[in-house]
Amino acid sequence: MKKITFQNIFTRGHVIVENACYRQIHYPEMLMRYDSNFIEFKRMPTVETFKEVEGYLREYHLNHGQNHLKFYFPENQQPTEEIQNYLRENGYSQGFLELYGIKPQSFPVIEMNPAISIQTVTKDTLAILQQLKYQNDLVFGREFADQKANLIKKIVDEPNVQQLLAFYEGQAVGYVDLILSKDTVEIDELSVSESYQKKGIGSHLQRFAMDHYPDRMIILVADGEDTPREMYQKQQYHCFGFQYEVLKEC
Missing domain, CATH: 3.40.630.30 (Gcn5-related N-acetyltransferase (GNAT))
Structure with missing residues (x-):
């Protein structure tokens, strides 16, 4: 069996954008479901990159009648102190998940x-x-x-x-x-x-x-x-x- 990672976890949603930096999940069938409408970073972004992606997701969600922003960071990596400061200053709630098997x-x-x-x-x-x-x-x-x-x-x-x-x-x-x-x-x-x-x-x-x-x-x-x-x-x-x-x- 291959190594178990968060990629083994089922995501109810559609990948609508994927590039070297992130993938975006969208689920028009249930726009209010945060776990189905988010961006997951594939590599740890700089603050500048995060701001750019944040602006994109905000515009995309507002255009679809959604009032939230949700991001996942690469697994087994803690956001840099600079990113954490930005998140705190801009009203994000922060948490972390653990994968068990x-x-x-x-x-x-x-x-x-x-x-x-x-x-x-x-x-x-x-x-x-x-x-x-x-x-x-x-x-x-x-x-x-x-x-x-x-x-x-x-x-x-x-x-x-x-x-x-x-x-x-x-x-x-x-x-x-x-x-x-x-x-x-x-x-x-x-x-x-x-x-x-x-x-x-x-x-x-x-x-x-x-x-x-x-x-x-x-x-x-x-x-x-x-x-x-x-x-x-x-x-x-x-x-x-x-x-x-x-x-x-x-």
């Missing part, structure tokens, strides 16, 4: 709880998934949640995505998307309802991936400043790298 055989053995059931989403259970995700997506606004509901309906027919629902004593309380490729299975949007957390439901969702795809590397991206990453570390996931990201409303 684990071979299914290394995932800890868990005690299977008969009260927990993991099921693949079908057209018969799609509405249940939409409702769960809708409630979580409302934090980003009703318009975003409505657009996301339409996206979920589209995903159910995509052969490279397996959507899962977790039930606790018959009640739908969690979900995850598994994004399938030849060598990897990416865990995406893993979520468990707050009142049902710490019951092992998240582990059961992960266990499904381990059991059904034993010959592939299971990968995921975690916020480098959030607590779920600590859970993945305890579960023996290996950190393959990091990537800085910045975001600004315009």
Whole structure:
């Protein structure tokens, strides 16, 4: 298997510009989705280059009714102090992501709880998934949640995505998307309802991936400043790298 990098992570969007400096991802089907509308630098830019690319993206997004700027920097590289100063002075929020992976055989053995059931989403259970995700997506606004509901309906027919629902004593309380490729299975949007957390439901969702795809590397991206990453570390996931990201409303 080739080295696992952020290029193994699925991006929902279209590459509309690519050159030696960066690639631009655009997703007209959901313009409000930051993770689908951004520029990723292929090499660390100077401040002058960043300003030039920033101006281009601002004009492009405004012309398409988008009010955000999002950039990713090359993986495993921290932005220079000069760039960080510029970002702070111009109101960007800064963060970083960590890429984790684990071979299914290394995932800890868990005690299977008969009260927990993991099921693949079908057209018969799609509405249940939409409702769960809708409630979580409302934090980003009703318009975003409505657009996301339409996206979920589209995903159910995509052969490279397996959507899962977790039930606790018959009640739908969690979900995850598994994004399938030849060598990897990416865990995406893993979520468990707050009142049902710490019951092992998240582990059961992960266990499904381990059991059904034993010959592939299971990968995921975690916020480098959030607590779920600590859970993945305890579960023996290996950190393959990091990537800085910045975001600004315009």
